[in-house]
Amino acid sequence: MEIKKYELPILPYEYNALEPYIDEETMKIHHDKHHAAYVNNLNTAIEKYPDLFSKSSEDLLINLNEVPEDIKAAVRNNAGGHINHSAFWQSMSPNAGGEPKGKLGEEINKSFGNFEEFKNKFNDAGVKRFGSGWVWLVVNKEGKLDIVSTPNQDNPIMDGQKPLLGNDVWEHAYYLKYKNMRVDYLKAWWSVVNWEEVNRKFEI
Numbered sequence: 001m002e003i004k005k006y007e008l009p010i011l012p013y014e015y016n017a018l019e020p021y022i023d024e025e026t027m028k029i030h031h032d033k034h035h036a037a038y039v040n041n042l043n044t045a046i047e048k049y050p051d052l053f054s055k056s057s058e059d060l061l062i063n064l065n066e067v068p069e070d071i072k073a074a075v076r077n078n079a080g081g082h083i084n085h086s087a088f089w090q091s092m093s094p095n096a097g098g099e100p101k102g103k104l105g106e107e108i109n110k111s112f113g114n115f116e117e118f119k120n121k122f123n124d125a126g127v128k129r130f131g132s133g134w135v136w137l138v139v140n141k142e143g144k145l146d147i148v149s150t151p152n153q154d155n156p157i158m159d160g161q162k163p164l165l166g167n168d169v170w171e172h173a174y175y176l177k178y179k180n181m182r183v184d185y186l187k188a189w190w191s192v193v194n195w196e197e198v199n200r201k202f203e204i
Contacts, residue, residue, distance in 0.1 A: 003053050005043045008036050009086050017094040021188045023177045031089070034172055038081030038153070045074035057082050062157055080153030084134060084166060091165055093194035100195040104164075104202045111145040118147075123186040125149045126169045135186075137165040139202070165198045 011031055016024035046052045049068055052060065057079040060067060067075050099115050100108060112118035118137075126135035129149040139162040140146040148156055149169075156163045167173075167189055174185035 003050055005053060006039050006057060006082060008039045009089065011089055013094055018092060018192045021191045022092075022174075026172075026174070026176045029176075030168075030172060031085075035081070035085040038078045038085065041074060042078035042082055045071040045078065058157060061155060064158070077153050080155050080158075083155050083157075084153055084168065087163065087166060088168055090197050091194055092189075092192040093197070094192070096194045097191040098195065100199060102199060104195070104199045107145055107202075112147075119190060122147050122167075123183065126167055126186045127183050129169050132170040134166045134168055136161075136163050136167075137198070138163050162201075164201045165193065 008031075011027070015027040015031075018027065042057065048071065052067070055063075060075050060079045061083060064072060064076055099105060105115070108115060108118050112121060122135060122137065125147050126149065129135060129151075131151065133149055133151045133154070135149045136147065136156050138146050138148055138156045140148075141160050145164075146161070148159075148161065150156060150158075155166075167186065169182060169186070174182065178185040178188075
């Protein structure tokens, strides 16, 4: 029986499709090098325990305590990197941005005051994430919208939360264009957010 390994997803748009907000070179390196490395490293770690290939990367992360101790750190980092980046590409789109509509838009206004306040709080959490990590819009355990940040490649599903939208604040996501100005990257990123995809996750 052939083992199905984890695979790098194809970008749903061209490398230059998100310019001028995210540049072509950054997208190539980010997808083809960084994300690919997470996938390759995850496959390498799990080769010692091939039965684990039957599990989704999300299952591995949620049930990390069931992963053998000698590969637990590798699985945490690389399954997380694979999940986070797979969602990241889908959460962006050319000719996107604007404001969320429908129930999600209403819930954001209810939870954060208005859309601008939500963006300000989200950006602030991204700026304050020390070192490398992610900032997220999630549905928390109480069923309410919340903004959280996670270190490294951790994902909110590890804490029982449902991630709707995440932004990568590792330097490799923005340094070629924005240098050390993470705040400028965070502000520009809203112009490519794919609210249709975020709303789809919200309604699941």
